[in-house]
Amino acid sequence: MKGLLSNAPGGPETLEIGELPDPVAGPGQVVVAVKACAINYPDVLIIEDKYQIRPPRPFAPGGEIAGVVESVGEGVTRVAPGDRVIAMVGHGGLVEKVVVDAARVHALPEGRSFEEGSALLLTYATTIHALLDRGHLKEGQTLLVLGAAGGVGLAAIELGKAFGARVIAAVSSEEKAAACREAGADDTIVYGRAPFDKEQSKALADQFKAAVGPAGADVIYDPVGGDYAEPALRSIAWEGRYLVIGFPAGIPRLPLNLTLLKSCDVCGVFWGAFAARDPQANQAHVDRLFRLWKDGAIAPRVTEVFDFADGGKAIAKMAARGAIGKLVVRVGE
Structure with a gap:
């Protein structure tokens, strides 16, 4: 073959x-x-x-x-x-x-x-595990999605909306922002291309804060990493959950004092290991995804x-x- x-x-x-x-x-x-x-x-x-x-x-x-x-x-x-x-x-x-x-x-x-x-499977199963098991996303909470026009990003928008969250999608172009709005995002951010100097990093943090609102993002879904991570973390809510999905922009170095100041969690998401360690829980997620797919909530x-x-x-x-x-x-x- x-x-x-x-x-x-x-x-x-x-x-x-x-x-x-x-x-x-x-x-x-x-x-x-x-x-x-x-x-x-x-x-x-x-x-x-x-x-x-x-x-x-x-x-x-x-x-x-x-x-x-x-x-x-x-x-x-x-x-x-x-x-x-x-x-x-x-x-x-x-x-x-x-x-x-x-x-x-x-x-x-x-x-x-x-x-x-x-x-x-990969994008949606990763994301449902991330949002529910690691992010404990609840109805009415605010979800910030980085790299939101990619496969996992669009999955996070759709599942976030299916679970009743307010979803803010962050992307690198207006074309990608339009795709996110089509997927159901409540608001979008178009950010610049890294690397960022100190002032650019602060400006991006301010952009995230303005979009998520004064209470901050309850859950941040980050499949990007790199210079985008710290500005996003600065917009997190008190006791928020920052979900580490991947690093196409590089592995970030986060200032841990931010986790103390916000009493927040930085949570790794390794769906493959989760599925191997707890196949029954993973199967329950997959069954739920098939129901959402049938109902048109995800596609x-x-x-x-x-x-x-x-x-x-x-x-x-x-x-x-x-x-x-x-x-x-x-x-x-």
């Missing part, structure tokens, strides 16, 4: 279509013929050996897929050949066929495309679909932070 492979550490331009052995389902596993694979920021990092996980090469990036079950291993009863499914695979999704533990496979509802299905926004051979271009666009919503690679017809 074919895969879009990383043969040596490097950027998206180093990826090449190559051959891999056809996978075989072991006990408790299924083989999925991949139809679509969504691209996420970890795909940028993993091919450069900058991610928490470093798979042996050659490997394919791609963490979430949608496709059709081709075969099942011993003991598998919850799915059958021919079923349309979505799954998180961590990496290895940009291939024609992939082996997945049956417990990690979810039925793709009728009427939903493979492209849309592939774009659901993965796929803004661009790439051909299989152009998967590296999708990862390059993600690396340049130019994506609005989700980028998806169509692997099979």
Whole structure:
């Protein structure tokens, strides 16, 4: 079978279509013929050996897929050949066929495309875990979302509104702000490009404070990091929760005196580890996401679909932070 492979550490331009052995389902596993694979920021990092996980090469990036079950291993009863499914695979999704533990496979509802299905799990499951388990977001509270036009950012807007919050979306362009308003954001902020000097950092903090209001943001959802983190933290409410999602703008150094002055919490969000440690709680979140999806409260926004051979271009666009919503690679017809 074919895969879009990383043969040596490097950027998206180093990826090449190559051959891999056809996978075989072991006990408790299924083989999925991949139809679509969504691209996420970890795909940028993993091919450069900058991610928490470093798979042996050659490997394919791609963490979430949608496709059709081709075969099942011993003991598998919850799915059958021919079923349309979505799954998180961590990496290895940009291939024609992939082996997945049956417990990690979810039925793709009728009427939903493979492209849309592939774009659901990582962003929305990360975000529901972040907002409810780590952020303890309540109805009527204020949620500030950084990088709000990306996949996880739009998910945070939609879920924040579904949970009754007032949502402020912070982005780097008016085009992205329009996408956030379309997703339901109550207000938007357009900020400049980092790096920031001291005065620019203070001005951004003032911009955040003005947008969230005098009481501050009860929850701050930060998938950006870098020079944006400290100004955002300065706008937090008393006993607020600052959610650390990712660092495409760099790993920030936060002045911890701010946490004392606001009696606030800085909370790490590692959804993959949560899902592995507490699969029942994760499944409950996924079930809730499917209900919200059915009811129209959430909807993965796929803004661009790439051909299989152009998967590296999708990862390059993600690396340049130019994506609005989700980028998806169509692997099979």
